[in-house]
Amino acid sequence: AQSVTQLDSQVPVFEEAPVELRCNYSSSVSVYLFWYVQYPNQGLQLLLKYLSGSTLVKGINGFEAEFNKSQTSFHLRKPSVHISDTAEYFCAVSDRGRDDKIIFGKGTRLHILP
Amino acid sequence: GAGVSQSPSNKVTEKGKDVELRCDPISGHTALYWYRQSLGQGLEFLIYFQGNSAPDKSGLPSDRFSAERTGGSVSTLTIQRTQQEDSAVYLCASSFSTAQFFGPGTRLTVL
Numbered sequence: 001a002q003s004v005t006q007l008d009s010q011v012p013v014f015e016e017a018p019v020e021l022r023c024n025y026s027s028s029v030s031v032y033l034f035w036y037v038q039y040p041n042q043g044l045q046l047l048l049k050y051l052s053g054s055t056l057v058k059g060i061n062g063f064e065a066e067f068n069k070s071q072t073s074f075h076l077r078k079p080s081v082h083i084s085d086t087a088e089y090f091c092a093v094s095d096r097g098r099d100d101k102i103i104f105g106k107g108t109r110l111h112i113l114p
Numbered sequence: 115g116a117g118v119s120q121s122p123s124n125k126v127t128e129k130g131k132d133v134e135l136r137c138d139p140i141s142g143h144t145a146l147y148w149y150r151q152s153l154g155q156g157l158e159f160l161i162y163f164q165g166n167s168a169p170d171k172s173g174l175p176s177d178r179f180s181a182e183r184t185g186g187s188v189s190t191l192t193i194q195r196t197q198q199e200d201s202a203v204y205l206c207a208s209s210f211s212t213a214q215f216f217g218p219g220t221r222l223t224v225l
Contacts, residue, residue, distance in 0.1 A: 032212055044157075044205070044216040051212060090157060094212075101147065101170060102214055106156030 002027045002093050006105035013081055014113045021076040021108045023065075023091030033074040034092040034102065035065055044090065050074065061085065086112045116140075118217035120206050126223045127196055135191040135220045139208030146189050147214060148181055152202040160204075163189065196224045 005024045013019045025031065035047040048059025055067040061084075065076045074091060088109045094102040119138045127133050139146050148160040159173035163183045174180070178196075183189040193200055201224045207214040 034213055036216075043218045044207075046213050046215075049213050101145075101159065101162040101164075102209075103159070104149075104157040 002031070002095065002103045004091050004093050004103055004105035006091055006108050008108050009106065010109045010111060012111040012113055015083060016080050018079050019077065019081050019085075019110065021089050021091075021110065023074045023076065023105060025072050025074065025091070025093045027072075027093060027095065029095050032094045033065075033067060034094075035059065035063070035074070035076050036090040036092060036104075037061075037087050038090065038107075039087045047076070047089070081110070081112055083112050083114070085110060118206055118208050118215050120204075120217040120220050122220060123218065124221045124223075126225065128225050129198060130195055132192065132194045133196055133222065135193075135204050135206075135222070137189045137191070137206030137208075137217060139187065139189070139206070140210075140215055141187075143208035143210045143215075144186070145209045145214075146183055147207045147209075148189070148191050149205040149207065150202045151205055151219070157205070160191070193222075196222075198224050200224050 003026045007022045033050040036044045037047045038044045047063055048057050050057045050067045058064045063078050065074050067074050088107045090107045091105040092102045121136045144165045146163040150158040161181045162170040178194045181191045203219040203221050205219045206217045
């Protein structure tokens, strides 16, 4: 069965510093991987997704993530964060090739410190 | 419509009452999901509909929870005999092939 682990429930980062939000998954098959973002008092929106091809995926707002099959990871990174990046970030996985249910991690709350 | 819509946006009810939450998915999306998000918690999967297949109900927390999807489109999540621990934001999402698109959610408060 699939599962997603986001090791950090909260990550404080100073403004303009780099950030990495960690995500590890487990699955017995090949997967699709996603990062979603939920800004305060808003719904979830897709940040980026890995379906196939290049393992480095670029998303909105300057975020990127790298798929590492050997480490079963899909960490999210941004070289320089802004106050507006304050949000909760969710990693998710689904089985490749099937419109199967997407499993979400518990989320990581990103706090941007001035 | 352009996105997933949910109604009502807010619902306040008394303990023991039944509630119905509605989700209108994006037209043409074959998959529909319900999640629950409690304060400080992640996304809790509740139920998943895919086309005409039997729904995956493995996430429903108790038999007080049920959901249906009529005509492969609109879905209703019903919570019977609500309890205070049912208070949460209930999110609906739909998808066609890969990523899900989420609705704004229904905030349920059980007094």
